[in-house]
Every structure is written in structure tokens, then in C-alpha cells.
Amino acid sequence: MEIQEIENIASQVRRDIVRMVANVSSGHPGGSLGCADFLCTLYFHLLQLDPSHFSMDGKGEDLFFLSNGHITPVFYSVLARRGYFPVNELDTFRRLGSRLQGHPSTDKKLPGVRMASGSLGQGLSVAIGAATAKKLNKDKSLVYTLHGDGELQEGQIWEAAMYAAAKKVDNLIATIDYNGKQIDGNVEDVLSLGSLAQKWIAFGWEVLEMDGHNVKEIIQTLEKAKTMTGKGKPICIIMKTEMGKGIDYMMGTHKWHGSAPNQEQLKIALDQLKETLGDY
Amino acid sequence: MKKIEVLGNKDTRSGFGEGLHEVGKSNEEVVALCADLIGSLKMDAFKEAFPNRFFQVGIAEANMIGIAAGMTIGGKIPYTGTFANFSTGRVYDQIRQSVAYSNKNVKICASHAGITLGEDGATHQILEDIGMMKMLPNMTVVVPCDFNQTKQATIAIADYQGPIYLRFGRPVMPIFTPENQKFQIGKADILIEGTDVTIVACGHLVWKSIEAAYILFEKGIRAEVINMHTIKPFDEKTLLQSIQKTKCVVSAEEHMINGGLGDSIAQVLTQKLLVPQEYVGVNDRFGESGTPMELMTKFGIDTSNVVDACLKVIQRKA
Numbered sequence: 001m002e003i004q005e006i007e008n009i010a011s012q013v014r015r016d017i018v019r020m021v022a023n024v025s026s027g028h029p030g031g032s033l034g035c036a037d038f039l040c041t042l043y044f045h046l047l048q049l050d051p052s053h054f055s056m057d058g059k060g061e062d063l064f065f066l067s068n069g070h071i072t073p074v075f076y077s078v079l080a081r082r083g084y085f086p087v088n089e090l091d092t093f094r095r096l097g098s099r100l101q102g103h104p105s106t107d108k109k110l111p112g113v114r115m116a117s118g119s120l121g122q123g124l125s126v127a128i129g130a131a132t133a134k135k136l137n138k139d140k141s142l143v144y145t146l147h148g149d150g151e152l153q154e155g156q157i158w159e160a161a162m163y164a165a166a167k168k169v170d171n172l173i174a175t176i177d178y179n180g181k182q183i184d185g186n187v188e189d190v191l192s193l194g195s196l197a198q199k200w201i202a203f204g205w206e207v208l209e210m211d212g213h214n215v216k217e218i219i220q221t222l223e224k225a226k227t228m229t230g231k232g233k234p235i236c237i238i239m240k241t242e243m244g245k246g247i248d249y250m251m252g253t254h255k256w257h258g259s260a261p262n263q264e265q266l267k268i269a270l271d272q273l274k275e276t277l278g279d280y
Numbered sequence: 281m282k283k284i285e286v287l288g289n290k291d292t293r294s295g296f297g298e299g300l301h302e303v304g305k306s307n308e309e310v311v312a313l314c315a316d317l318i319g320s321l322k323m324d325a326f327k328e329a330f331p332n333r334f335f336q337v338g339i340a341e342a343n344m345i346g347i348a349a350g351m352t353i354g355g356k357i358p359y360t361g362t363f364a365n366f367s368t369g370r371v372y373d374q375i376r377q378s379v380a381y382s383n384k385n386v387k388i389c390a391s392h393a394g395i396t397l398g399e400d401g402a403t404h405q406i407l408e409d410i411g412m413m414k415m416l417p418n419m420t421v422v423v424p425c426d427f428n429q430t431k432q433a434t435i436a437i438a439d440y441q442g443p444i445y446l447r448f449g450r451p452v453m454p455i456f457t458p459e460n461q462k463f464q465i466g467k468a469d470i471l472i473e474g475t476d477v478t479i480v481a482c483g484h485l486v487w488k489s490i491e492a493a494y495i496l497f498e499k500g501i502r503a504e505v506i507n508m509h510t511i512k513p514f515d516e517k518t519l520l521q522s523i524q525k526t527k528c529v530v531s532a533e534e535h536m537i538n539g540g541l542g543d544s545i546a547q548v549l550t551q552k553l554l555v556p557q558e559y560v561g562v563n564d565r566f567g568e569s570g571t572p573m574e575l576m577t578k579f580g581i582d583t584s585n586v587v588d589a590c591l592k593v594i595q596r597k598a
Contacts, residue, residue: 107383129353
């Protein structure tokens with residue numbers, strides 16, 4: 001897919017995100033906007049998958065696990081736009097009886113979701129399990145994850161990081177959304193991650209870095225990461241992003257991590273985002 | 281009275297180890313994970329036989345539960361093994377989100393449950409695990425009573441689709457269930473028939489309840505002993521049929537009274553058929569170091585406690 005096409009999809013996904021959260025006056029727009037370029041590139045360009053025949057086992061398909069489950073607006077929008085379920089269903093986000101729960105879940109059987117997440121720090125372990133099962137099944141496809149940077153404060157992440165390197169889980173590509181912000185403020189102030197790349201290297205991972213808003217760079221980095229699989233080491237991509245990317249008043253602050261714009265703010269946001277595929 | 285034949289003496293964890301090895305042979309989707317307690321969990325045989333399906337995760341139980349949940353996505357049937365304390369309380373949120381809520385086919389196998397873990401003391405003696413696990417939607421809770429039943433339960437749960445908590449223990453106890461009796465999840469066993477009082481027990485307390493029934497028999501009391509090896513789903517039917525006859529019940533478990541088997545029984549009584557109940561269990565306190573049998577006596581979950589509870593509940597009936 002052409003870079004311009006991916007960027008167009010990302011613009012529509014950003015519109016979906018702000019409309020979804022404004023619609024119910026709740027949800028997490030900041031991190032969602034920051035990961036829109038990455039997830040669109042991943043789902044529309046890189047992952048080998050078949051949205052029309054979703055199976056829980058995902059045998060022969062690349063798998064993606066959203067570990068920072070609160071960014072459901074971007075996840076659901078990308079899944080819907082990719083064809084996992086009708087785009088109009090985005091209108092039910094966070095409403096009673098919806099398959100689009102506040103955080104991802106499997107119990108309402110939303111196609112595209114293989115694991116509940118929301119309580120942070122669990123997705124890397126789950127992905128290691130899925131990647132290990134792929135090896136046992138002689139399935140050559142890959143497993144991808146996305147984590148928040150604040151999420152890395154959870155101890156389980158480092159249990160999993162240690163395991164993946166020690167046991168050579170080399171069919172796994174984990175990406176960190178390194179936007180430097182979490183609910184209470186800057187990650188640096190809340191609990192500094194220190195030398196993040198050095199930490200992953202010390203744990204035995206291959207580490208790549210990329211600009212999470214440059215589609216060309218995302219493609220190049222992920223393609224490079226794919227060539228590094230199967231060589232005995234798991235791969236971590238530290239992805240620099242801006243929380244709230246694409247909407248001027250949401251950038252440069254942590255305030256929009258978990259709060260929704262009102263109708264007036266929504267209008268200002270939508271004026272900054274081109275409608276490319278038609279709103280739901 | 282005719283006594284139940286004792287076939288030998290073994291620990292229930294060894295039943296798990298043998299069962300895991302057996303089910304590993306018959307079902308190649310079965311995988312096993314252990315958090316640095318292979319010897320304690322008796323997982324050596326599986327590890328030797330199927331090294332590529334065995335995963336040593338180190339002392340990282342949260343990661344173990346997550347990996348197990350992820351493995352189910354590739355169709356595997358993971359059995360996790362560590363002490364009951366580290367299988368539940370330490371990883372409750374991981375079980376809640378990645379196993380129970382996500383409804384993944386993980387078998388959480390927990391050894392050294394309860395106070396009979398013994399000398400290690402209260403830090404390791406979990407008495408709250410049945411309560412925590414039975415509260416989780418989608419979770420099935422199985423507490424087999426002896427070596428043979430633990431082995432059979434370990435084999436049987438591979439054929440059940442969904443999360444299971446399998447609880448067993450460390451001490452050597454009598455073996456009294458038939459060697460190859462197929463384990464049926466959710467179907468309680470009536471071990472001794474009686475008319476005066478119903479004793480509903482699980483785990484190690486089943487044997488203690490059988491011993492209690494023998495003593496009561498000498499006093500002219502006919503106790504019915506039910507092995508409620510599945511706490512959830514709970515076999516209401518077998519309980520109700522028994523108490524319609526005996527009109528009173530004693531629950532016996534190696535667990536806190538709060539949240540355990542006795543609570544599950546009380547829920548049935550208050551909704552379906554109100555009869556007096558007495559509880560044999562640990563009453564709102566932590567354990568301590570000692571031998572398993574010393575601790576059962578000190579903490580009030582021994583044969584004599586079951587006898588006393590039966591005598592008391594029969595009094596209340598009148």
C-alpha cells in the first residue's frame with residue numbers, strides 16, 4: 001500500500017477516535033491519536049491476516065496484542081476499517097451491550113480481539129505464549145505487541161522481557177509507544193524509565209527506534225525488524241510518538257490521556273482532520 | 281460397618297505428577313509450565329518425556345499465567361504448576377483478566393494448598409484460594425481427595441474446554457478411591473451412605489470425614505459422607521438429596537470458613553432447603569509452622585472436629 005493511502009486511513013481513524021470518545025464523553029483519545037499511524041501501517045501494510053475469517057487460534061496469521069488496552073478507540077477503528085466488523089458499530093463504543101467494551105475483551109466475541117487487556121503489563125507474557133505456541137505448531141507467522149511507556153512500570157513486563165530473551169522467543173516484535181506521558185504527568189516525573197533502550201538491550205533484546213508518525217520510517221523499521229526474527233532474540237521497537245498527535249490542543253500535554261472532548265472541542269478537532277473514507 | 285478399603289498411602293501432588301505424564305502421552309496439545317518447583321510439583325516425569333512441551337519459567341508466576349493464556353491461542357492446553365499460594369493470590373489479576381475473563385483453556389494446578397504444607401509456615405499456607413477462584417466467572421474449581429482421584433482429575437480436565445483451578449497438597453494420606461475411576465467434573469461422590477447427618481468434604485478432609493463416620497457409627501450415628509471434589513460448578517442435586525434424608529449437614533475443608541466449600545453449601549441451604557449446618561474449617565486466622573498433622577489438630581480440621589461438629593448439628597436438628 002502507498003504511504004499516502006496509509007496516511008489517509010490514519011486521518012480517518014483519528015476522526016473516528018475523537019468522535020467515538022466525544023460520543024460517550026469517555027475514553028482515551030491521547031494515546032489513541034499517538035498510535036494511529038503505527039496501527040494503520042501495521043494492519044493495512046504489514047500484518048498477514050484475514051479479517052473476513054477471524055479465528056481465535058489465528059494459525060498461519062500474524063497476531064497482534066494490544067497490551068495498553070485503554071487505547072481501544074484507535075484499536076477498534078483500525079479493526080473496523082480493516083474489515084473485522086462493520087464500521088457503524090464504532091457508534092456503540094462503551095455503550096451498554098456493545099461488543100466494543102471500554103477495554104478490549106473476548107467475551108462479547110468482537111472479531112479481531114484475542115485477549116482482554118486493560119490491567120497493564122500482561123500483554124507481553126500473553127504474546128510470548130502465543131509466539132511459543134506458533135513455534136510448537138511450526139507456524140512461521142509472527143507475533144506483534146504494543147505497550148505504553150508508562151506500562152513498563154509494571155513488574156510483569158520485565159519478567160516477560162527476561163523470559164523472552166532467555167528462551168529465545170525470536171518470532172516476537174514488541175513496540176513501545178514512547179510518548180513520555182501517563183495519567184499523572186510526565187513519565188520522567190512519575191517514575192522515570194531511565195535509559196530505556198539500554199534496559200531492553202541489557203535484558204537481551206534487539207532494539208530498534210523509530211518515529212511513530214513517519215509512515216515511511218515505520219514501514220522500514222518494521223521490515224527491518226522482520227528480517228531480524230528467527231535469529232535467537234526477541235525484538236523491541238522504541239517508537240517515539242506524541243500523545244494527542246493530529247489535534248493541536250491535545251498535543252504537548254498529558255491532559256487528554258483519559259478525557260474526552262466536548263462537542264465544541266470535537267468540532268475544532270474535526271476541522272483539523274481530513275475525512276478520507278467517510279465518517280461512520 | 282463395612283469400611284472403605286485403603287489401597288496405600290501417597291501425596292496428592294504425586295497423583296498430579298502421574299496424571300500429567302499420562303495426559304501428556306494421550307494428548308499432544310498438553311503443555312506444562314512450572315515456576316521453579318518441578319520437584320515439589322512432581323512434574324519431572326512430564327519434563328523428561330516431553331522436553332519440548334515443558335516450559336521452566338523461573339520464579340515469575342505472573343509471567344507464567346500470561347504465557348499459559350497466550351499458548352491457548354495456538355490451541356495448546358497449558359497446565360501451570362506452582363504452590364497454591366503463588367498460583368492464586370500472587371497472580372489473581374493475571375488469572376482474572378488473561379484467563380477467566382478471556383475464558384482461556386488454562387489449567388491452574390496448585391500444590392501445597394492449605395495448612396498441611398506444614399513447616400514453611402503461614403507465608404506459604406494459603407487458606408483463601410478456593411474462595412478467590414470460585415468467585416471468578418468462567419472458573420471451575422476442583423479439589424480432589426486422594427492420590428488416585430487427583431491423578432484422574434488431572435487427566436480428565438484436559439478434555440474440558442475452559443479455565444480450571446485444580447487444588448492438591450503435600451502430605452502423605454490414605455488412598456481410598458478406585459485406581460482407574462474416571463473423574464467427572466461437577467458430580468459429587470457419595471462414599472458412605474447414612475441417615476442421621478450429611479458430611480460434605482473436599483480434599484484431605486474427605487479422609488478425615490470417613491474416619492469421623494466410623495467413630496460416629498460406634499456411637500450409633502449413621503453419617504453420610506459426600507466427596508464434593510468440585511466446588512464449582514456445585515453439585516446441588518447430590519447435596520439436596522442427602523439433606524432431605526438427614527436434615528442436617530457438616531462441611532469439612534482445609535480452607536478458611538469464609539469463602540470456602542461451606543459457604544457454597546450454605547448458599548444452597550438458604551435458597552432451597554434450610555437445615556442446620558456446622559462448619560469445619562479454619563476460622564479467620566493465619567497458619568503457622570508445624571507438621572501437617574499437628575497443624576490439622578491445632579487449627580481444628582481433624583477427625584475429632586468433624587465428629588464434634590456432627591454431634592452438635594444433630595443436636596440443633598432436634
